[in-house]
Structures are given as C-alpha cells and as structure tokens.
Amino acid sequence: MxxxxxxxxxxxxxxxxxxxxxxxxxxxxxxxxxxxxxxxxxxxxxxxxxxxxxxxxxxLEAFDKFLPQTELLISSDKPFFEILKSFIENYIGLILENPHIPGFILHELSQNPENIAQFISSRVNHLPVLIEKIREEMAQGKIKPMDPRQIMVNIIGLCVFPFVARPIIKAVFFQDDDTAYEIFLQERKNEVYNFILNSIKPC
Amino acid sequence: MxxxxxxxxxxxxxxxxxxxxxxxxxxxxxxxxxxxxxxxxxxxxxxxxxxxxxxxxxxLEAFDKFLPQTELLISSDKPFFEILKSFIENYIGLILENPHIPGFILHELSQNPENIAQFISSRVNHLPVLIEKIREEMAQGKIKPMDPRQIMVNIIGLCVFPFVARPIIKAVFFQDDDTAYEIFLQERKNEVYNFILNSIKPC
DNA sequence: GTCTATATTGTGATAGAC
DNA sequence: GTCTATCACAATATAGAC
Missing domain, CATH: 1.10.10.60 (Homeodomain-like)
Structure with missing residues (x-):
C-alpha cells in the first residue's frame, strides 16, 4: 500500500x-x-x-490544513454570498476541531518567517482568480467597492481571532466559564457571516 | 525620586x-x-x-499597555461612533508602534492561562458600564441589536489580526514587499472603522 | 555593582546491545 | 526496531573576587 x-x-x-x-x-x-x-x-x-x-x-501538515481552501469560492456557480456563508462555517468548524492550531501556526511563522515565501507561492496561484471574482461582484453592485485583500483579511481575522485570544476573552467576558465561552464560539459561525455580509453589501 | x-x-x-x-x-x-x-x-x-x-x-508591562483602555469609550460625551473612531485609530496606532507585542501576549497567555484570571479582574471592572452603554445605543436604534461582546471581539480582532498574521499576509498578498504591506496596515485605521460602522449601523 | 569562573541541571543526539 | 546508557553541550543560576 x-x-x-x-x-x-x-x-x-x-x-x-x-x-x-x-x-x-x-x-x-x-x-x-x-x-x-x-x-x-x-x-x-x-x-x-x-x-x-x-x-x-x-x-507543514498543520499549515497545509489551515491555509484557507479558497478554491471552493471560485469553482462554484452558486451566488457569492452563499458560498461565502459555507466557507465561513467550514473554516470555523475546522478551527473548532483544532482550536490550538491557528495560534501555533501564527507564532511559529512569526519566529521564522524567512523560509515560508517560496513554500506559500505554490498554494496561492488561484488567488488572483478569487480577487477578480470579487471585483466582478463589485462591478455588478453586489459588493461595495473596497480592497478585496482587506475583505479577505477581515474574514479570516474574524474567524481566527476568538480562538487565538481564547484566554483573554474567556477571562474578560466569561469569568473563565468554559461552557459560556464554547457557546460564544458556536455562535460565531452566524455572527461572522452576518458581520461580513452587513459590512460589504450595499445598503 | x-x-x-x-x-x-x-x-x-x-x-x-x-x-x-x-x-x-x-x-x-x-x-x-x-x-x-x-x-x-x-x-x-x-x-x-x-x-x-x-x-x-x-x-505584565506589555499586557498593561495593550489591554484596551475602554474607559475613554465610557467617559466621553461625544457621539458613540466618534469615540469608536478615535479608539480604533489609537489602538491601531499603538500596535503600529509595537507590532510584535500582540502576538507575544497572545502566545504567552496561551501557554500559561491559569494565573491571569485574578490579574485581569481588577482591570475590567468598568466593562459592564461599557456593555450597558452599547445596549443603550441599541435601544435608541443607533446600533443593530446584537451581542455587545461579539462586537467588541470583532473590533479588537480586526485591529490585531493583520499584525499577528504578518508573515502570511505579507507573503500571500504582497509577495513579501514590506512597503506594500506597510501601506496596507496604515489603511486599516479607516478600513476597520468603516467595516465596523457598516456592520453595526442599521441601514 | 560588576565581573570571571563554576556549579548544576536540562536536553538533543548518538552508540551499541538485543 | 527498540531499548539502555551515555555523550556533549546549552542554559539557568550561584560563588566569590574586585
């Protein structure tokens, strides 16, 4: 085998x-x-x-798993916001299953940023296509005109941050109550989607 | 002395x-x-x-400096969105001056979450007041009804994440071009504010 | 207060028996 | 392939001269 x-x-x-x-x-x-x-x-x-x-x-295994799989956002023919919704749900779901990996990756990359450049380039060659797709949505008036990269950073940031900042958030908002914090995390699938939707959709 | x-x-x-x-x-x-x-x-x-x-x-020095100073958000009599705007500008400005501290704090807290609970409690005793203030804005129809804690996590996350994820963002979006990345960061003061504004303000 | 020298323990890595 | 024993060196910490 x-x-x-x-x-x-x-x-x-x-x-x-x-x-x-x-x-x-x-x-x-x-x-x-x-x-x-x-x-x-x-x-x-x-x-x-x-x-x-x-x-x-x-x-490398962890990095490969968590580098957002944006292919889905391009290949599907469904409306953009539908695909976006399932992307956010899937990505937060992935983090819920491996809550410590994002912090691990971010920290190790900060320690050792050098040798990553070449490694990344082979996995983001479809990124220009995604950016172009977002620009098309903008041209059609479905998304407010703004830098697509800012949008993407916002989406990933909103998904990842609550997990990376877990101890602070748990202490500040939930008096270290694990259950309350877990509920908060579960709610984020909808929360992040609605937040993104409201901020990029024209009124 | x-x-x-x-x-x-x-x-x-x-x-x-x-x-x-x-x-x-x-x-x-x-x-x-x-x-x-x-x-x-x-x-x-x-x-x-x-x-x-x-x-x-x-x-402890770094933590004290970067735990958001939300007192300003309460004490001022200016319109909420004005205060929010200057808060975001100040906080991102603080990170721009010390770009590695957020990642440092988040990582060390993840390693050692235990002894932080008591330490935090003395510095967030005005948090309920802030939450109440946000609820008032909601009651007046100035902010969409949603969990105030989700809003706060979103704000801090959008400010912090681009710095914590610097190597990835720089490599993925800017081919490791420092200048382009710095410009991107500078733009975030407005970007984050507009993003938050659009997502929490009723249409 | 500041230094050199050293104690002591921790840790990645290898040798060699089985 | 797996183990025990050990090497070599790194790293925190201390002793003691100046």
Whole structure:
C-alpha cells in the first residue's frame, strides 16, 4: 500500500502534534513527545533524525490544513454570498476541531518567517482568480467597492481571532466559564457571516 | 525620586523587552539579553533573580499597555461612533508602534492561562458600564441589536489580526514587499472603522 | 555593582546491545 | 526496531573576587 507508515511512526506523529502545537517548538521537549507516544527518545531520532525535522513534519501538515481552501469560492456557480456563508462555517468548524492550531501556526511563522515565501507561492496561484471574482461582484453592485485583500483579511481575522485570544476573552467576558465561552464560539459561525455580509453589501 | 531605577536596570529591561517579545519566553536566552544590554549574565540575576521574574516584568508591562483602555469609550460625551473612531485609530496606532507585542501576549497567555484570571479582574471592572452603554445605543436604534461582546471581539480582532498574521499576509498578498504591506496596515485605521460602522449601523 | 569562573541541571543526539 | 546508557553541550543560576 502506497504511503503506508509504521504504527510507531504514526504514534510519534500523533504525540508530536499534541506537544508541539500545545507548547510550541521551543517549549516542546523530545522527552515529553516520547512519553506521550509511549516510547523512548532514541526512537524519535531513529524515525525523524532531529527535533527540527519532526517539528517540520508537524508544522507543514498543520499549515497545509489551515491555509484557507479558497478554491471552493471560485469553482462554484452558486451566488457569492452563499458560498461565502459555507466557507465561513467550514473554516470555523475546522478551527473548532483544532482550536490550538491557528495560534501555533501564527507564532511559529512569526519566529521564522524567512523560509515560508517560496513554500506559500505554490498554494496561492488561484488567488488572483478569487480577487477578480470579487471585483466582478463589485462591478455588478453586489459588493461595495473596497480592497478585496482587506475583505479577505477581515474574514479570516474574524474567524481566527476568538480562538487565538481564547484566554483573554474567556477571562474578560466569561469569568473563565468554559461552557459560556464554547457557546460564544458556536455562535460565531452566524455572527461572522452576518458581520461580513452587513459590512460589504450595499445598503 | 520615587520610582527611580538605575541605568543598568533600565538597560536590562530594554534588552529583555526586545528579546522576550521577539523570541518568546521559551525561545529567549539570558545570554542574548545580557549581550543586548552590554553586560554579563550574572548581572541579570543580580537585578531580577531569575529568568521567570524578568519575563514577568516584561510581560505584565506589555499586557498593561495593550489591554484596551475602554474607559475613554465610557467617559466621553461625544457621539458613540466618534469615540469608536478615535479608539480604533489609537489602538491601531499603538500596535503600529509595537507590532510584535500582540502576538507575544497572545502566545504567552496561551501557554500559561491559569494565573491571569485574578490579574485581569481588577482591570475590567468598568466593562459592564461599557456593555450597558452599547445596549443603550441599541435601544435608541443607533446600533443593530446584537451581542455587545461579539462586537467588541470583532473590533479588537480586526485591529490585531493583520499584525499577528504578518508573515502570511505579507507573503500571500504582497509577495513579501514590506512597503506594500506597510501601506496596507496604515489603511486599516479607516478600513476597520468603516467595516465596523457598516456592520453595526442599521441601514 | 560588576565581573570571571563554576556549579548544576536540562536536553538533543548518538552508540551499541538485543 | 527498540531499548539502555551515555555523550556533549546549552542554559539557568550561584560563588566569590574586585
């Protein structure tokens, strides 16, 4: 079977995801990953050579998963706002399932922005098409005239920020009540969509 | 003179800010802080006892500075949207002067959320007043009816996110062109205000 | 207050038996 | 493939001279 990986290798990856994403590259310890995987440190190096290599495996996988899949926004023939609604719901749903990954990615990229440029370019070659599509909507009077990039940053920011700022928001608004905070997050699927809708749709 | 601190202590703090905020607590090295301050490691411990204590000095100062000063939003008698406009301009202006602090705070809080609850409570005791004020605006039909906390999270998120996600945004939208990205950031003072305005003002 | 030197522990990585 | 034992060095912290 192509792409088959040993059980141990998978166990290591599962453990490494957990520890790296929670503690960050600098805060993570190979010992903790080994414990989490139920093996010893030496095996980590046997499979991945170094901490850096293991980190890269975890990071690239997470990055690939969370770089917004904007292809859907282009290919579909449904009305733009319908596609937008499902995009927002899907993206927030993805974060709800992996709430610590966005903060992990943003932090690690801030630490090490250099080597990302080339890596990104191959995954955003359809971006100009999306921008063009937004411009068409504007030309048809369906969206207010504004910089499409500002719109996109706003959308992603509104989806991501409540998770990245979880401890502050939970403490400030919800007195650290987890349940209340979870409800707040669930509501954001509609909240973000309505917010975006109202701000870019002409009156 | 009350609150006087030695020149060396100040040099250490300046250096510690730079290194901690850039590298994070785990990524920071006492040696690097010492080099940056032009002294040796031993002096760091003489003044601050431990890495953790020095980190806390830097973190609490940054946190205090960046926890939004919402008092202004309450005390002023000007129209709500005017105050909001200057709040957004001031807050983005603050971030423009210290672009790495928001990411630093968010990351460190994610690592260590426990001990923040009590610390926050003393600084947000006027929050209920602000929420009440927003509710009044809603009752008067000046703002659409919605959860005030969602509005506040949206405002802060739109201000903060472009800075926290700097490497991605710069790479994806600006091919790593610093100048273009800086212009984009400058435009956000108006962008965020208009975006918020359109989304919460009734048509 | 500031330095050099050193203690002490932590941590990534490797050697080598099984 | 997996383990134990260990190396080599990095990093926080302290002792003690000046």
């Amino acid at each position: 192509a792409g088959f990986s040993s059980n141990t290798e998978q166990n290591i990856l599962v453990a490494a995801r957990k520890v790296f994403i929670e503690k960050g590259r600098d805060g993570a310890r190979m010992q903790e990953i080994a414990n989490e995987a139920g093996i010893n440190k030496a095996l980590l190096h046997y499979y991945f050579r170094s901490k850096q290599k293991l980190f890269e495996a975890v990071f | 009350a609150g006087f601190s030695s020149n060396t202590e100040q040099n250490i703090l300046v250096a510690a800010r730079k290194v901690f905020i850039e590298k994070g607590r785990d990524g920071a090295r006492m040696q690097e802080i010492a080099n940056e301050a032009g002294i040796n490691k031993a002096l760091l411990h003489y003044y601050f006892r431990s890495k953790q204590k020095l980190f806390e000095a830097v973190f």
